[in-house]
Amino acid sequence: MNRIDECFSDLRKRRKAAFIAYLTCGDPSLQVTADAVRTLADSGADIVELGVPFSDPIADGPVIQRASARALTSGASLSRIIDMVAALRGGGLKIPLVLFGYYNPVLRFGPERLAREAAAAGADGLLVADMIPEEDEVLAAACREVNLHRVQLVAPTTPDERIGKVAAASGGFLYAVSLTGVTGEREQLPAGAAAFMKRIRARTDKPVALGFGIGSPETAAAAARIADAVVVGSAIVRCMEENAANQDMLRRLGNFVRELADATKGRSSGSGDSSRILPAVR
Amino acid sequence: MTNRTTLPDARGHFGRYGGRFVPETLFPALEELEAAFKSAAADEQFQADLGYYLADYAGRPTPLYHAARISALLGARVYLKREDLCHTGAHKINNTLGQVLLAKRMGKTRVIAETGAGQHGVATATAAAFFGLACAVYMGEEDVRRQRLNVFRMRLLGATVVPVSSGSKTLKDAMNEAMRDWVANVANTHYVVGSVAGPHPFPMIVREFQSVIGREAREQVLRQEGALPDAVVACVGGGSNAMGMFSAFLDDPSVRLFGVEAAGKGLGSRRHSASIIAGRPGVLHGAMTRLLDDDDGQIRPAHSIAAGLDYPAVGPEHAYLAETGRAVYLPATDDEAVAAFERLSRTEGIIPAMETAHAIARLPEVAAQIPKGGIIALCLSGRGDKDAETAEEIIRLRESVSGDGDEGGPGVTP
Ligand SMILES: Cc1ncc(COP(=O)(O)O)c(C=O)c1O
Numbered sequence: 001m002n003r004i005d006e007c008f009s010d011l012r013k014r015r016k017a018a019f020i021a022y023l024t025c026g027d028p029s030l031q032v033t034a035d036a037v038r039t040l041a042d043s044g045a046d047i048v049e050l051g052v053p054f055s056d057p058i059a060d061g062p063v064i065q066r067a068s069a070r071a072l073t074s075g076a077s078l079s080r081i082i083d084m085v086a087a088l089r090g091g092g093l094k095i096p097l098v099l100f101g102y103y104n105p106v107l108r109f110g111p112e113r114l115a116r117e118a119a120a121a122g123a124d125g126l127l128v129a130d131m132i133p134e135e136d137e138v139l140a141a142a143c144r145e146v147n148l149h150r151v152q153l154v155a156p157t158t159p160d161e162r163i164g165k166v167a168a169a170s171g172g173f174l175y176a177v178s179l180t181g182v183t184g185e186r187e188q189l190p191a192g193a194a195a196f197m198k199r200i201r202a203r204t205d206k207p208v209a210l211g212f213g214i215g216s217p218e219t220a221a222a223a224a225r226i227a228d229a230v231v232v233g234s235a236i237v238r239c240m241e242e243n244a245a246n247q248d249m250l251r252r253l254g255n256f257v258r259e260l261a262d263a264t265k266g267r268s269s270g271s272g273d274s275s276r277i278l279p280a281v282r
Numbered sequence: 283m284t285n286r287t288t289l290p291d292a293r294g295h296f297g298r299y300g301g302r303f304v305p306e307t308l309f310p311a312l313e314e315l316e317a318a319f320k321s322a323a324a325d326e327q328f329q330a331d332l333g334y335y336l337a338d339y340a341g342r343p344t345p346l347y348h349a350a351r352i353s354a355l356l357g358a359r360v361y362l363k364r365e366d367l368c369h370t371g372a373h374k375i376n377n378t379l380g381q382v383l384l385a386k387r388m389g390k391t392r393v394i395a396e397t398g399a400g401q402h403g404v405a406t407a408t409a410a411a412f413f414g415l416a417c418a419v420y421m422g423e424e425d426v427r428r429q430r431l432n433v434f435r436m437r438l439l440g441a442t443v444v445p446v447s448s449g450s451k452t453l454k455d456a457m458n459e460a461m462r463d464w465v466a467n468v469a470n471t472h473y474v475v476g477s478v479a480g481p482h483p484f485p486m487i488v489r490e491f492q493s494v495i496g497r498e499a500r501e502q503v504l505r506q507e508g509a510l511p512d513a514v515v516a517c518v519g520g521g522s523n524a525m526g527m528f529s530a531f532l533d534d535p536s537v538r539l540f541g542v543e544a545a546g547k548g549l550g551s552r553r554h555s556a557s558i559i560a561g562r563p564g565v566l567h568g569a570m571t572r573l574l575d576d577d578d579g580q581i582r583p584a585h586s587i588a589a590g591l592d593y594p595a596v597g598p599e600h601a602y603l604a605e606t607g608r609a610v611y612l613p614a615t616d617d618e619a620v621a622a623f624e625r626l627s628r629t630e631g632i633i634p635a636m637e638t639a640h641a642i643a644r645l646p647e648v649a650a651q652i653p654k655g656g657i658i659a660l661c662l663s664g665r666g667d668k669d670a671e672t673a674e675e676i677i678r679l680r681e682s683v684s685g686d687g688d689e690g691g692p693g694v695t696p
Pocket of ligand 1: 372373398399400401402476477478517518519520521522523524589590591635637638663664665
């Protein structure tokens with residue numbers, strides 16, 4: 001069984017939403033990425049999305065654009081990222097890992113070879129930001145062959161009938177882009193998110209992950225109330241960026257992710273919560 | 283807007299090229315655009331309106347001018363399709379009038395565009411001003427610097443020019459940023475793609491709006507010479523002036539089609555934009571096409587002295603025409619383009635755009651491939667005012683090195 005399916009069936013039993021953490025591989029180096037992935041797993045992330053950097057990330061906002069540029073400077077590539085996945089699995093990492101990138105690097109690597117090597121290394125899913133089901137035949141077949149989930153995306157602009165079609169093509173779960181726009185944190189969950197989720201629920205029973213724009217415990221908690229999984233990307237990448245020069249970057253990352261994961265699970269975080277029950281004025 | 287090619291197929295493919303490689307958010311907009319275009323193309327009123335604007339506003343038909351002095355030098359009968367005489371100074375206006383009229387018909391209130399040389403930006407800003415739509419133009423910082431005049435023109439026309447500082451700071455990055463804007467504002471915004479590039483239906487739509495160039499040229503050459511040309515030549519950035527020209531001749535097997543790509547500092551230098559000649563199949567900006575990338579699939583920065591050719595990919599239909607052999611693609615370097623820029627200025631009194639100068643530079647080679655005295659029709663895609671500053675710098679530099687200011691280099695001399 002694919003680790004993604006296990007994860008969702010387990011969380012469904014416990015009636016909890018999954019917390020999915022995204023980071024860009026190779027930002028600032030693959031060594032740091034590997035440490036960060038372990039930190040994410042130890043801090044309550046249920047699934048990690050491993051961003052594969054691309055020179056022209058048209059679906060990404062400034063934070064992930066900068067991370068991608070740093071990652072490319074550091075020499076990150078699909079083959080080295082797959083090696084990192086294998087090393088993480090060798091070290092005992094258990095949580096599902098989903099590769100998330102753009103199509104040209106996949107094409108250059110070879111879709112069949114990528115599916116085979118990624119699955120063999122221990123990856124569980126593949127997301128491609130600029131690949132819709134209409135063009136996906138070869139890659140989807142290659143993924144099916146090796147039980148790598150080919151996760152598809154729907155957006156608020158996707159018409160109802162198409163939601164059903166994309167969901168049917170999606171493996172493991174369906175990724176719902178919460179807003180009409182590129183990646184990056186927003187103050188609040190987009191106004192239309194609940195109605196959008198309702199449209200999706202009417203057309204698929206697959207687990208649905210809500211992502212894009214979610215970056216705080218508050219927005220994560222709001223998303224967890226309507227989705228099966230909450231994805232946070234830019235805020236995590238920014239936390240790493242802001243603390244890049246800090247000795248305790250990983251600890252800070254862990255604390256931040258713990259808050260997000262707790263909010264997703266409907267638990268209140270220790271620190272944030274206690275400050276709230278203290279009297280406002282001493 | 284009719285022509286006899288049957289491609290792309292229903293899914294937007296030209297053979298293995300083309301298609302839609304986009305974030306899901308844009309897919310519905312592309313479907314909506316395709317439907318709107320088809321309905322507009324079948325609407326006589328839309329056609330009549332567009333025809334009127336092209337004639338009375340943009341100045342069509344443009345002349346097909348027999349360039350007698352160049353012809354004498356080359357031993358061929360060379361005709362120049364004078365798109366430089368269009369309003370705003372290049373062929374780009376054919377496409378922007380069409381697309382902005384279409385955007386208005388679709389109820390959009392805002393248009394955006396990417397631009398390299400600034401010609402497409404100016405043409406979009408012009409059409410937006412004319413039809414009363416808001417307009418934002420994305421332009422790489424490097425191009426903002428080398429095309430200052432066009433930046434000023436766009437602002438004068440009421441457009442917002444947004445300098446793009448990511449990546450190589452040129453056309454590719456401007457297109458990335460325009461796509462991001464479109465993803466965020468797709469409800470009220472139409473993205474006026476400036477060439478036969480991008481996801482389906484853009485390569486088809488832009489070709490159809492530019493096909494007026496070839497349709498006129500074909501009629502004009504038949505009228506003036508009583509024969510079809512032996513060769514048709516155009517420069518290829520994204521490939522819109524070339525597709526506009528080629529589309530009318532695709533089904534004339536006797537007409538040879540030549541596209542000229544920017545070879546920059548030379549094909550061996552890695553500092554060029556020759557994505558057909560020196561690239562390979564890949565996916566960028568929504569289409570499978572030929573492009574320049576490294577072994578990890580990262581897009582390599584392109585280079586050309588002509589900002590409008592400085593793009594590491596090409597329209598998918600050109601990739602297809604190259605693969606089938608229907609069109610042949612030749613390289614021209616920066617130096618060859620500058621020499622041709624000077625040569626055309628002196629022999630014909632026409633200062634061409636630096637993009638166009640690439641096509642002019644290959645005229646001797648094209649002439650050598652057709653019967654002596656044969657007919658060549660070249661798309662003079664734009665005028666060179668915008669390039670005067672760049673050319674002046676280069677020419678002054680060269681003269682200070684060689685102390686020889688009179689000879690323009692190889693240019694069109696056979
Ligand atoms: C005068 C002129 N010619 C050619 C081009 C290249 O574009 P395309 O290959 O789409 O005709 C440009 C682009 O800016 C241009 O300004």
